[in-house]
Amino acid sequence: MKENDKVLLEINKLEVVYHHVSTAIQGVSFKVLEGMLFSIIGGNGAGKTTTLRAISGFLGSDNAEITDGEVKFEGKVLNMFPPQKITHLTRIVLVPERDKVFDTLTVEENLSVPASQGMRHKQFKERIYEYFPNLRQRKKVLGGFLSGGERQMLAIGQALLCSPRLLMVDELSLGLSPLITKELLDIILQIKKDLGFTVLLVEQNAAAALAIAEYAAVMENGRIVLDGTPEKLMAHEDVREFYLGMRGEEQKSYRDVKQYTRTRRWWG
Numbered sequence: 119m120k121e122n123d124k125v126l127l128e129i130n131k132l133e134v135v136y137h138h139v140s141t142a143i144q145g146v147s148f149k150v151l152e153g154m155l156f157s158i159i160g161g162n163g164a165g166k167t168t169t170l171r172a173i174s175g176f177l178g179s180d181n182a183e184i185t186d187g188e189v190k191f192e193g194k195v196l197n198m199f200p201p202q203k204i205t206h207l208t209r210i211v212l213v214p215e216r217d218k219v220f221d222t223l224t225v226e227e228n229l230s231v232p233a234s235q236g237m238r239h240k241q242f243k244e245r246i247y248e249y250f251p252n253l254r255q256r257k258k259v260l261g262g263f264l265s266g267g268e269r270q271m272l273a274i275g276q277a278l279l280c281s282p283r284l285l286m287v288d289e290l291s292l293g294l295s296p297l298i299t300k301e302l303l304d305i306i307l308q309i310k311k312d313l314g315f316t317v318l319l320v321e322q323n324a325a326a327a328l329a330i331a332e333y334a335a336v337m338e339n340g341r342i343v344l345d346g347t348p349e350k351l352m353a354h355e356d357v358r359e360f361y362l363g364m365r366g367e368e369q370k371s372y373r374d375v376k377q378y379t380r381t382r383r384w385w386g
Contacts, residue, residue, distance in 0.1 A: 126152040132187035144340040157327040160337035166320040175201035211282035215289040218273035221262030246275040267298040291323040324361035
């Protein structure tokens with residue numbers, strides 16, 4: 119970290135428990151610098167989504183709570199605030215893994231929900247259509263009739279209308295083809311450069327996430343087990359084998375990687 123780098127988000131020894139008995143997050147710590155694109159990779163059940171929900175304040179709906187540690191945004195502790203308060207104070211905006219858009223509203227109506235109508239809002243909505251031309255073509259179509267990729271575009275567009283300082287994206291690639299995933303991640307990277315906000319990306323598709331990240335962490339069983347630059351992680355033997363499907367220079371099938379991942383032991 120350089121002397122002039124500003125820590126926007128800081129997670130200190132975070133612990134999250136479900137139903138008062140099941141520990142999902144155990145001592146998680148990391149920092150996200152302002153303007154950075156930070157990726158967290160890991161398999162199903164690693165604790166990635168729970169981490170985002172702890173940051174954004176949405177744990178209560180899942181009968182979960184922070185039992186130890188801190189979530190800080192610009193030094194302010196957010197642990198006890200509800201989601202609406204966190205959004206108001208920090209402009210942290212979450213693009214969730216599920217329930218992304220309103221199925222019974224059109225694309226245009228979905229994009230009218232996040233903010234009050236005004237000249238700036240209308241101008242920015244036009245800019246979103248420039249980033250996502252598919253949405254302009256289908257703006258009279260109901261959200262429930264959109265493809266998976268179009269629903270992701272619409273969810274990202276809704277989030278951008280909230281003028282985020284920290285945009286958190288949960289499992290963007292879920293159910294999408296590699297081509298659509300790459301297209302969406304490239305657009306997020308371009309929007310980040312244009313608008314200057316910070317991105318925290320949670321993703322099972324390690325190759326896609328590491329390709330655009332400036333810093334990344336590997337999460338396993340509710341813990342951060344490895345972090346560093348994408349170059350460092352992609353060179354790590356275990357990351358290459360477990361998440362990138364490589365053993366030496368040999369490319370393995372995704373099925374083989376998943377099967378091996380289920381039975382592996384991560385550093386003891």
